[in-house]
Amino acid sequence: MDLYLDTAEVSEIREIASWGVLGGVTTNPSLVAKSGRGFEEVIREISAIVQGPVSAEVTAMEAPAMIAEGRKLAAIDPNVVVKLPTIVEGLKACKALSAEGIRVNMTLIFSANQALLAAHAGAWCVSPFAGRLDDISWDGMDLVAEIAQIFDIHAIGTRVLAASIRHPMHVLQAAKAGADIATMPAKVFQQLIQHPLTDKGLQQFLADWEKSKEKAKQP
Numbered sequence: 001m002d003l004y005l006d007t008a009e010v011s012e013i014r015e016i017a018s019w020g021v022l023g024g025v026t027t028n029p030s031l032v033a034k035s036g037r038g039f040e041e042v043i044r045e046i047s048a049i050v051q052g053p054v055s056a057e058v059t060a061m062e063a064p065a066m067i068a069e070g071r072k073l074a075a076i077d078p079n080v081v082v083k084l085p086t087i088v089e090g091l092k093a094c095k096a097l098s099a100e101g102i103r104v105n106m107t108l109i110f111s112a113n114q115a116l117l118a119a120h121a122g123a124w125c126v127s128p129f130a131g132r133l134d135d136i137s138w139d140g141m142d143l144v145a146e147i148a149q150i151f152d153i154h155a156i157g158t159r160v161l162a163a164s165i166r167h168p169m170h171v172l173q174a175a176k177a178g179a180d181i182a183t184m185p186a187k188v189f190q191q192l193i194q195h196p197l198t199d200k201g202l203q204q205f206l207a208d209w210e211k212s213k214e215k216a217k218q219p
C-alpha cells in the first residue's frame, strides 16, 4: 500500500519526502485555501518535490467546465491527477478526461456503488473518505474493504485510495482491507514511525556502547 500525504503545506511535503517513503500527495480545495497560496503555484511546487501522483481538485460543477479545468491542471505537471467529485457531472468529466489519458481521482466517495460507477467512468483511483464516515458512526474502513473486495472480484484496475485518515490505526486497517493507497495528514505520518520501545531500546544500546568504551579506556 502506497503512503500519501494529504496536505498542501510544502514544508510538510519536503520533510516527509526526505524520508524516502512518500508515494504521492493529495490536496483538496480546503487544504489549498488553508495554505494561503495560489492554486496552480502550489500544485506546481508540490509536483516538483514529489516523485509520484499529486491530486489537484477542480472546483467547477458542470462537466464541460470540469473538463476544461482538469486539462489545465493536468498540464501543470505529468504527475498531476485530476480530482473530481463523485456526482453525475463528475462521472461525465471523468469519462472524457480518462479517454484523453488524464488520470482521475474520484473523490468524496461514501458508497461502494459510487466507487463502481467511478471505475466504469475510467477513474485511475477512487477515494472513500473513511474518517468522515466514522464521524457519523458508520464504519469507514468497512467501506474501504468493501470496495477493495468488489474491485478484486471483478478484476477492476481502478485503485482504492483510503482517504480522510485520522490516526495510525486507520492506516493499519486500510492496509489490511486491501487499499492500494492511504493518504494522511503529516501528523499521522509522524505517528507511524514512533514507538516508545524503539526509543527506550536505542537509549539502552547507546548507553551500553558508551559504558563499553569507558571500560576499554581503563588500564
Ligand code: E4P
Residues within 6 Å of the ligand: 006, 026, 027, 028, 107, 127, 129, 131, 132, 163, 164, 165, 183
Ligand atoms: C482526500 O483526498 C481528502 O483530501 C482528505 O483525505 C479529506 O480528509 P478529511 O476528512 O480529514 O478532511
